[in-house]
Amino acid sequence: MQSPRKIRVAILDLYEGHPNQGMRCIRELLEQYGTTNGIGVEYDEFEVRIRREIPDLSYDIYISSGGPGSPLDSIGSEWEEVYFGWLAGIERHNADPSSTDKKQVFFICHSFQLICRHYAIAAVTSRKSTAFGVFPIHLQPAGKDEPVFAGMQDPFFAVDSRSYQVIQPDQERLTELGARVLAIEKERPHVPLERAIMAVRFSEYMIGTQFHPEADPAGMSIHLQTPDRKRTVISEYGEEKWQSMIEQLNDPDKIVWTHSHVIPNFLDYAVQHAQPQLEKNW
Numbered sequence: 001m002q003s004p005r006k007i008r009v010a011i012l013d014l015y016e017g018h019p020n021q022g023m024r025c026i027r028e029l030l031e032q033y034g035t036t037n038g039i040g041v042e043y044d045e046f047e048v049r050i051r052r053e054i055p056d057l058s059y060d061i062y063i064s065s066g067g068p069g070s071p072l073d074s075i076g077s078e079w080e081e082v083y084f085g086w087l088a089g090i091e092r093h094n095a096d097p098s099s100t101d102k103k104q105v106f107f108i109c110h111s112f113q114l115i116c117r118h119y120a121i122a123a124v125t126s127r128k129s130t131a132f133g134v135f136p137i138h139l140q141p142a143g144k145d146e147p148v149f150a151g152m153q154d155p156f157f158a159v160d161s162r163s164y165q166v167i168q169p170d171q172e173r174l175t176e177l178g179a180r181v182l183a184i185e186k187e188r189p190h191v192p193l194e195r196a197i198m199a200v201r202f203s204e205y206m207i208g209t210q211f212h213p214e215a216d217p218a219g220m221s222i223h224l225q226t227p228d229r230k231r232t233v234i235s236e237y238g239e240e241k242w243q244s245m246i247e248q249l250n251d252p253d254k255i256v257w258t259h260s261h262v263i264p265n266f267l268d269y270a271v272q273h274a275q276p277q278l279e280k281n282w
Helices: 022-037 078-095 110-119 171-177 217-225 227-237 239-248 255-273 275-279
Strands: 006-013 040-047 061-064 104-108 123-139 156-167 180-185 197-203 206-209
Touching: 006 022, 006 255, 022 040, 022 217, 022 255, 061 255, 078 110, 104 110, 104 255, 110 123, 110 156, 110 197, 110 206, 123 197, 123 227, 123 239, 156 197, 156 255, 217 227, 217 239, 217 255, 227 239
Parallel strands: 006 040, 006 061, 061 104, 104 206
Antiparallel strands: 123 156, 123 180, 180 197, 197 206
């Protein structure tokens, strides 16, 4: 009798010990995916920024989290060297024609900013003000054909929480890498600023989003209602905006939809493309 199919996932934790809902959401999505699809999902976590932990190449799938702070201030830091060393190992493995178990990677928010800077596909800069809330995300032509965004409307809604942005895509560099911009931020006709990049497929094996596809209503509600965050949102956007955010959380067409589609779609894609290796786990 065959044993249940299994996948191994490495979660790279970039939260630097800060309290967050992101890691919980990632864990729960992985567990739900395994239950729904009858797959044994095993995952390990690696604390990158404090303990300099990185996974080896024995995993099928890698998810690199969001995190606090500037994606620019860490240039040249020890933890970044370790992190980009891990990335280089993934790139070498995937580029090796003899490797049948290609590694799929998803980068979220802070990780996304780091990778965009590392690959020099766009400018990474600070925003004039922090973006925080549930916002519309607009698909680009490549995004409408992207399997990870299957079932998503245009625009779709997602949690956006950032003080930095990825703008001014370098089309020549994108073409050189075979990368594609998949989505950009909401249009703001009254604001004379370039719209930021919200999702990129870096290669056949790597994709990332500026927004938080893992965010769920429960975690966002907890986050919004902590005294410090509530005070910050009301002070920057007003109480009406804060109340609107709370009300949007359980709208089935907004973050509930994004939460139940983007990461699960990525896992579907990753499982399909890692099939040769996964067959060994039967």
